[in-house]
Structures are given as C-alpha cells and as structure tokens.
Amino acid sequence: MLSVETRHAIHPDHARTMGTQELREHFLGTGLFAPGEIRLIYTHYDRFTLGGAVPNGAPLTLDVVDETRTATFLDRREMGIVNIGGTGRVSAAGDAWEMGRGDVLYLGMGAGPVTFEGDGRFYLVSAPAHRACPHRLIKLAEANRVELGEAATSNKRVINQFIHPTVMESCQLVLGYTQLVEGSVWNTMPAHVHDRRMEAYLYWGMTPEARVLHLMGEPTETRHMMIANEEAVISPPWSIHSGAGIGEYTFIWAMAGDNVDYTDMDFVQPADLK
C-alpha cells in the first residue's frame, strides 16, 4: 500500500505566525514507518520527497507515484535509502542489494520500480535528477567520517557522509547521518542556514520515551518542536535545523538544491539566535 501526502512551501513570514500544531502540520513527518506500507511526503521544497517503507514479511514495490506524473517514480529522480531496521533487501534495475542496519543505498535516475523485502525499515529520500549516476551500496566503513564539536560544549559528534562528493557522485542529493558521542546532546550547534538547499532530518535510534528538542525558524525567530523516534523534520532553506536530545539519538540529514557542497553553510553563533 502506498500513501502520499503533499507539503507546500511555507514563507518565513507565515511560519512566524504559527502555533505548535500548525508548525507540526507543516514541518513534522510522523507515522512514516507503518508495517506493510510505503508512506511518502512529497514536498514543494526542491520537489524533495521523503518517507518510509516497511515490508514486514511481504515484498513492497515503489513504482508509480501520481504526484510526479511519470511512468515510474524514479524516471526523472534519484533516491537515497537508509535501512534503520533489521536486515533487508532492495531490488531495482535487475540488481539486488542486501542492506544491514545503517547501510545506505543510492539509486540513480531511471532505476525503475524498487522492491523492499525482509526485516528492514527503509527511510527513503528522493529529488529530481538530470542524469543517471551509478547505483551504489555504501557501508558505514566507506562513508567519509568528520569529527566535530567538543565534550565541553556538549556537541561532540561524528558526521558520516555517504551520498557526498568525496564518496560518490549524485545529481543533487547529499545524505549522511550524525552520531552523538555519549554525553553530548547537541547537533548542528552552532546552527546554520543554507538558502541554496533545503534539508530534512530523520531522528532515529531513540528509546520510546526519549525526545529531541528540535530548533527551527529564522535565526532571529526560532521555534521548537519536540520530536520522537523515527519522526522527520522538513527544514526550509531559510530555517536553522538543530537539536538537543533528552536521551540517545542519531539523525539522518539529507539535502537537495543548487549545490552539493556540504560546507556551504551560513553559520549563526548562539549569541545571535533569538
């Protein structure tokens, strides 16, 4: 079963007026991982689409998505898949890849229908593409590892870059996940914006009672959302995206937009956040 929800792009002047419920309706993705279903959110931010596929014993195939009006979803798109569950299998374009927890699969434009099987919980992101880059399975050991932050500022963390120019080619997708060192709670602090790219986060690896206090909004008009395990945040290009965990967490970040330069960020120091 496939379900698709559309999210429109929100102007920052509008976002400033929103209460908690409205912020969550526009920027939070909940219930993406339902057994036996593929659930997608099709956004109007760079046409970036995110979602989950949980085969739960029976194969699930992602093929036609009416929103794109193409013969198959990946006809003019590329896709990143992260397995956040048990071992599973993904097949497309006559190939099949076994994916363990934390493995990332890149599927290039024109890969055709994609089938998910096994015990995986597959997080999916996709953006329009202009050429077919080779499909590739990337294990954590092959990712580019960047250590950032300090224990003294509670932000010591490892940025694992998977779909990233130092590892492989893509059209506009950039993807990885960030792991906090025990005792550190902050991701992406100091915060930043990148008006050239939108971003989406998926928080995972959390206990059911844990929450992340996610900060969003323009740097001088910050807002927050409390996020539970396996919930996603859609971050518009004008928004900061940062979080502090009440409990352990990891998060997958993925971007689409004008460039694939991970370091192209406009930093905002804590003293300048309001």
Ligand SMILES: O=C(O)C(=O)C[C@H](O)C(=O)CO
């Ligand atoms: O902890 C961090 O810092 C991040 O993981 C930052 C994200 O990767 C990001 O915002 C990339 O633009």
Ligand SMILES: [Zn+2]
């Ligand atoms: Zn960012």
